[in-house]
Amino acid sequence: MGRKYFGTDGVRGRVGESPITPEFVMRLGYAAGQVLVADRGSLPPSQHPTVLIGKDTRISGYMLEAALEAGFTAAGVNVLMTGPMPTPAVAYLTRALRLQAGVVISASHNPFEDNGIKFFSAGGQKLPDSVEEAIEAGLDQPLLTVEARQLGRARRIEDAAARYIEFCKSTFPNHLDLRGMRIVVDCAHGATYHIAPHVLHELGAEVIAIGNTPDGFNINDECGATHTRALSDAVKTHRADLGIALDGDGDRLMMADAKGRIYDGDQLVYVIARHRIQTGYMKGGVVGTLMTNLGTEHALKRIDVPFERAKVGDRYVLERLQAKGWTLGGETSGHILCLDKHTTGDGIVSALQVLRALRETGETLDNCTSDLETYPQVMINVPVDKGFRLEAAPTVGASVAEVEAQLNGSGRVVLRASGTEPLIRVMVEGRDAGQVRSLAESIAQTVRHAMAA
Numbered sequence: 001m002g003r004k005y006f007g008t009d010g011v012r013g014r015v016g017e018s019p020i021t022p023e024f025v026m027r028l029g030y031a032a033g034q035v036l037v038a039d040r041g042s043l044p045p046s047q048h049p050t051v052l053i054g055k056d057t058r059i060s061g062y063m064l065e066a067a068l069e070a071g072f073t074a075a076g077v078n079v080l081m082t083g084p085m086p087t088p089a090v091a092y093l094t095r096a097l098r099l100q101a102g103v104v105i106s107a108s109h110n111p112f113e114d115n116g117i118k119f120f121s122a123g124g125q126k127l128p129d130s131v132e133e134a135i136e137a138g139l140d141q142p143l144l145t146v147e148a149r150q151l152g153r154a155r156r157i158e159d160a161a162a163r164y165i166e167f168c169k170s171t172f173p174n175h176l177d178l179r180g181m182r183i184v185v186d187c188a189h190g191a192t193y194h195i196a197p198h199v200l201h202e203l204g205a206e207v208i209a210i211g212n213t214p215d216g217f218n219i220n221d222e223c224g225a226t227h228t229r230a231l232s233d234a235v236k237t238h239r240a241d242l243g244i245a246l247d248g249d250g251d252r253l254m255m256a257d258a259k260g261r262i263y264d265g266d267q268l269v270y271v272i273a274r275h276r277i278q279t280g281y282m283k284g285g286v287v288g289t290l291m292t293n294l295g296t297e298h299a300l301k302r303i304d305v306p307f308e309r310a311k312v313g314d315r316y317v318l319e320r321l322q323a324k325g326w327t328l329g330g331e332t333s334g335h336i337l338c339l340d341k342h343t344t345g346d347g348i349v350s351a352l353q354v355l356r357a358l359r360e361t362g363e364t365l366d367n368c369t370s371d372l373e374t375y376p377q378v379m380i381n382v383p384v385d386k387g388f389r390l391e392a393a394p395t396v397g398a399s400v401a402e403v404e405a406q407l408n409g410s411g412r413v414v415l416r417a418s419g420t421e422p423l424i425r426v427m428v429e430g431r432d433a434g435q436v437r438s439l440a441e442s443i444a445q446t447v448r449h450a451m452a453a
């Protein structure tokens with residue numbers, strides 16, 4: 001059975017349009033609750049399953065939170081609500097509080113008009129496809145509220161932020177601190193606004209926080225990990241040693257050095273891997289994705305770190321890491337997984353692993369990446385109608401083959417449908433920036449013509 005509503009990162013869309021409506025989200029909560037009630041594990045018969053619900057700072061979060069609460073409690077599931085909380089915090093708290101599932105209301109790096117729902121298992125990991133398919137099957141069933149004495153209860157927990165701050169700090173070595181460092185942190189007006197500055201400050205850094213005044217509408221708006229100009233400018237203005245940019249739900253990371261130069265997920269994964277090789281605690285290799293820069297792969301090979309590619313999406317990186325028994329992986333976009341520290345991608349925790357490398361070696365980001373040659377890479381997002389299928393457009397395949405012939409083994413082409421938006425992503429990579437741009441535009445134009453036809 002395929003998944004109708006779940007993409008690579010839960011259910012996502014424009015608020016008020018299917019499936020992000022109060023009615024659908026209530027049914028989604030009910031269907032998920034039914035799955036939890038049916039699969040109780042070691043839970044005593046008299047005890048209700050309990051889920052944790054966190055959200056980012058979008059105005060629509062209030063509405064969707066209420067709808068989820070109604071659906072879960074109607075199915076006989078208790079609900080704990082944290083208010084604004086990063087996605088990885090929900091994963092951690094679900095595991096730490098021994099709950100049956102965690103739910104995040106967020107559209108991650110998307111604008112405030114969008115929102116979404118994603119789930120975590122009791123172990124703090126993204127749900128496997130089979131469980132998402134079981135939830136989808138339940139959406140076709142009528143919503144039959146359990147009898148009154150079996151209804152779930154809902155309450156807010158007040159210490160969620162403090163618990164998560166302490167967890168983040170615990171992933172940084174006790175013998176190290178950040179004293180003497182001036183760090184700019186851009187919270188993207190998102191869920192880390194009341195978390196990330198405190199973590200860094202309590203570890204000793206002088207913290208300059210930007211993007212930390214959410215109003216329900218400004219999440220990811222020209223700030224954060226997807227718009228790094230604000231971070232670069234702030235680092236130079238405040239003469240900071242370093243900058244950290246997170247996205248709206250806190251699972252992506254970009255960093256800047258003292259000159260304002262931005263370092264993406266590929267480069268930061270390399271910094272962590274290089275340090276772990278030097279200090280002898282690297283376990284296995286690194287998992288990247290189809291989008292990971294070819295230069296990163298070559299640089300890892302030079303320091304004898306095995307490398308494998310997974311499909312785009314941190315869930316697929318996670319699956320491959322688990323299959324290999326490795327602990328480090330990530331995406332160019334800034335999703336970084338350090339499975340020896342957390343069960344899911346975490347922007348704050350990943351930043352602390354980079355900071356550890358810098359503090360223990362005394363090097364800068366520039367020094368740590370001096371032997372990493374990043375190949376020019378052009379990504380073009382082509383909007384398409386829902387249901388557009390690349391495999392049904394032979395002209396696109398022919399265009400890709402022609403471009404690959406021109407690259408002649410010195411670059412790569414990746415063409416894929418976005419798992420979260422109605423887009424075809426065209427990526428071309430090679431040694432010549434001008435050629436790469438021209439070839440990417442050529443394929444993108446072919447996709448546009450194929451869609452129009």
